[in-house]
Amino acid sequence: MSSKGKKTVPDQAHPLVALYKEMLYYRRFEERVLVAYTNQKFSGFCHVHIGQEALCVGVQKCLRPSDYMISGYRSHTQAIAKGIPGNQVFAELFGKVTGCSRGKGGSMHMFSKEHRFLGGHGIVGGQAPLATGAAFRIKYMKEDDIVVCYMGDAAMNQGQVYEVMNMAATWDLPVLFIVENNQYGMGTDIRRTTSVDHLYKRALAFDMDHSMVDAMDVETVIQHVDKIVKKMRKDKKPYLLEAKCYRYKGHSVSDPQNYRTKEEVAEWLKKDPVLVLGEKLKSEKLATEELLESWDDEIKTRVRADEQFADESPNPDMSEAWMHVYLD
Amino acid sequence: MAILTFREALGQAMYEEMERDPSVFLMGEEVAQYNGAYKVSKGLLDKFGPERVIDSPISEAGFAGLGVGAAMTGLRPIIEMMTWNFGIQGFDQIINHAAKMLYMSGGQFPIPMVIRGPNGAAHMLSSQHSQAVDPFLTNVPGLKVVCPATPADGKGLLKAAIRDNNPVCFLESEMMYGMKGEVPDGEFLIPLGVGEIKKAGSDVTIITWGKTYHKVVKTVEQIEKEFGISVEILDPRTLLPLDENLIFQSVRKTHRVVIVEEAWGFASVGAQISDRIHNMCFDELDAPVERVSTDFVPVPYNEALEHEVLPNEDKIVKAVRRVIYAD
Numbered sequence: 001m002s003s004k005g006k007k008t009v010p011d012q013a014h015p016l017v018a019l020y021k022e023m024l025y026y027r028r029f030e031e032r033v034l035v036a037y038t039n040q041k042f043s044g045f046c047h048v049h050i051g052q053e054a055l056c057v058g059v060q061k062c063l064r065p066s067d068y069m070i071s072g073y074r075s076h077t078q079a080i081a082k083g084i085p086g087n088q089v090f091a092e093l094f095g096k097v098t099g100c101s102r103g104k105g106g107s108m109h110m111f112s113k114e115h116r117f118l119g120g121h122g123i124v125g126g127q128a129p130l131a132t133g134a135a136f137r138i139k140y141m142k143e144d145d146i147v148v149c150y151m152g153d154a155a156m157n158q159g160q161v162y163e164v165m166n167m168a169a170t171w172d173l174p175v176l177f178i179v180e181n182n183q184y185g186m187g188t189d190i191r192r193t194t195s196v197d198h199l200y201k202r203a204l205a206f207d208m209d210h211s212m213v214d215a216m217d218v219e220t221v222i223q224h225v226d227k228i229v230k231k232m233r234k235d236k237k238p239y240l241l242e243a244k245c246y247r248y249k250g251h252s253v254s255d256p257q258n259y260r261t262k263e264e265v266a267e268w269l270k271k272d273p274v275l276v277l278g279e280k281l282k283s284e285k286l287a288t289e290e291l292l293e294s295w296d297d298e299i300k301t302r303v304r305a306d307e308q309f310a311d312e313s314p315n316p317d318m319s320e321a322w323m324h325v326y327l328d
Numbered sequence: 329m330a331i332l333t334f335r336e337a338l339g340q341a342m343y344e345e346m347e348r349d350p351s352v353f354l355m356g357e358e359v360a361q362y363n364g365a366y367k368v369s370k371g372l373l374d375k376f377g378p379e380r381v382i383d384s385p386i387s388e389a390g391f392a393g394l395g396v397g398a399a400m401t402g403l404r405p406i407i408e409m410m411t412w413n414f415g416i417q418g419f420d421q422i423i424n425h426a427a428k429m430l431y432m433s434g435g436q437f438p439i440p441m442v443i444r445g446p447n448g449a450a451h452m453l454s455s456q457h458s459q460a461v462d463p464f465l466t467n468v469p470g471l472k473v474v475c476p477a478t479p480a481d482g483k484g485l486l487k488a489a490i491r492d493n494n495p496v497c498f499l500e501s502e503m504m505y506g507m508k509g510e511v512p513d514g515e516f517l518i519p520l521g522v523g524e525i526k527k528a529g530s531d532v533t534i535i536t537w538g539k540t541y542h543k544v545v546k547t548v549e550q551i552e553k554e555f556g557i558s559v560e561i562l563d564p565r566t567l568l569p570l571d572e573n574l575i576f577q578s579v580r581k582t583h584r585v586v587i588v589e590e591a592w593g594f595a596s597v598g599a600q601i602s603d604r605i606h607n608m609c610f611d612e613l614d615a616p617v618e619r620v621s622t623d624f625v626p627v628p629y630n631e632a633l634e635h636e637v638l639p640n641e642d643k644i645v646k647a648v649r650r651v652i653y654a655d
Contacts, residue, residue: 104434111433118437129396129421133397136403138401140398164393
């Protein structure tokens with residue numbers, strides 16, 4: 001790139017730059033969420049996704065807007081990736097009427113009909129049947145969208161997940177079940193509760209296509225998931241993807257994390273998907289330290305604006321408590 | 329007007345609604361090739377094909393939830409539970425998901441879905457096959473709960489339930505599927521939440537729904553003759569939302585009430601109706617409200633024991649005696 005002593009101008013349009021910025025946005029978003037929670041600006045449960053950004057960003061890059069997505073209770077950033085503006089997610093956390101669920105869902109229940117985000121859900125594994133129902137609709141209407149169903153590793157020990165994996169495999173319903181295996185169901189090491197060493201093996205029971213991906217690296221995720229999605233659009237079959245990842249923070253804000261060692265966390269921090277990609281951008285001359293810092297400043301400003309929107313938004317009117325129970 | 333069995337009336341309702349709206353489909357155990365465990369869906373597979381009439385595996389939580397997901401994305405599922413006892417397996421999806429989706433999404437995702445199947449005891453099926461689930465379901469905001477007693481009501485209410493934009497739990501009965509009655513042809517809908525005075529009377533109101541309605545009908549002639557009174561039979565037909573005004577009007581006329589239901593009586597629909605009557609019609613009552621329900625034990629297998637613990641004619645007569653102070 002450089003020639004005749006001119007200063008190198010990084011290619012800011014490079015796809016890796018966009019991926020980096022998006023991951024950094026989710027990192028800063030969730031960090032801001034934690035600060036707001038700690039400062040008691042909102043309450044309830046709060047589960048953040050810090051450390052698991054590469055999967056969220058990578059999967060979304062393989063989808064199109066008409067694909068459906070559904071998730072569990074750790075889904076702030078997945079909701080944003082699917083298209084819900086970050087300020088509406090922040091406002092939802094604050095219980096404001098401008099939130100994507102009008103302040104009636106909160107951290108665990110982000111929804112957007114417009115963006116085909118079928119919700120964050122609070123019953124572990126309960127979203128799998130819903131995802132399968134959305135895939136049933138796709139088949140019923142002879143469409144070629146797919147459904148992404150995010151679940152945590154702990155959901156893989158819920159019975160109804162297997163009921164619908166069987167149905168999806170039997171009836172060719174295009175659900176991409178993605179197990180975010182961060183290795184802890186709340187404070188329980190998956191090895192203490194689960195008979196198999198790799199969760200993707202559970203697909204064998206249904207003769208379902210399956211694989212595992214290193215979900216700490218966004219490029220790997222994109223390459224891997226893109227092939228899966230292309231295949232699914234053709235054969236309409238379900239797929240179980242085990243995504244190996246790690247959450248750097250506790251299960252929820254109140255988690256003291258004495259079920260894992262500092263050494264283990266330190267080992268995984270070396271694979272931090274945001275930092276590692278940042279280093280790569282520098283080594284490939286796609287960014288400089290100064291540039292990374294300036295992007296970080298921009299993103300922090302953006303996140304502050306998200307929070308400010310939430311701060312300044314009104315609470316729902318009291319009448320909202322009795323609205324949306326039934327639809328006439 | 330044709331004479332149809334209860335099962336035929338329900339089948340006709342589904343047939344007509346599936347013909348009318350291509351987004352309606354039926355899923356459940358044995359609903360397609362077997363024509364339904366109780367033959368309610370007879371003929372639907374032949375007419376609508378395997379894309380719309382689907383035999384499910386025995387996975388009630390799974391296919392109840394599949395229905396919720398299909399409803400979230402624009403279809404109108406009818407989910408058949410072979411019995412509501414099995415439907416309890418699907419309660420996570422019905423209660424945690426179907427009932428709350430519209431609310432917690434801030435109004436974005438309605439669940440236009442019917443979950444239907446037989447409820448309560450049939451005959452000598454013992455404890456796990458004989459539960460009346462009405463109170464479990466009516467305790468949940470977001471659900472509607474319907475419990476018809478006649479073939480005509482079955483058809484009119486099921487058609488309305490399929491067109492409703494909310495999750496509707498539809499409670500039938502194995503013992504009623506063969507009962508016959510006049511059923512209006514074609515477009516015949518009964519709005520949900522509207523009860524009916526099945527028999528007008530002036531001295532005692534008996535409030536009942538579903539299968540126990542027929543037990544009440546059997547006893548009424550004897551009661552009227554024996555005590556020289558006139559009995560009004562009120563069938564709310566929909567338990568949630570409840571037609572309270574119809575109940576209050578009847579109480580203000582007769583001043584004496586017996587509630588007959590099949591569920592256990594503790595914290596039941598009957599308890600709720602009694603509470604509403606005491607709140608709204610306290611001065612109108614000439615006697616405390618009496619209630620007949622299943623004794624608070626699991627339903628036994630032995631025929632005599634089963635008869636003893638379920639609401640029966642003898643218990644209904646005794647309850648009426650108490651409200652008219654005949655004892």
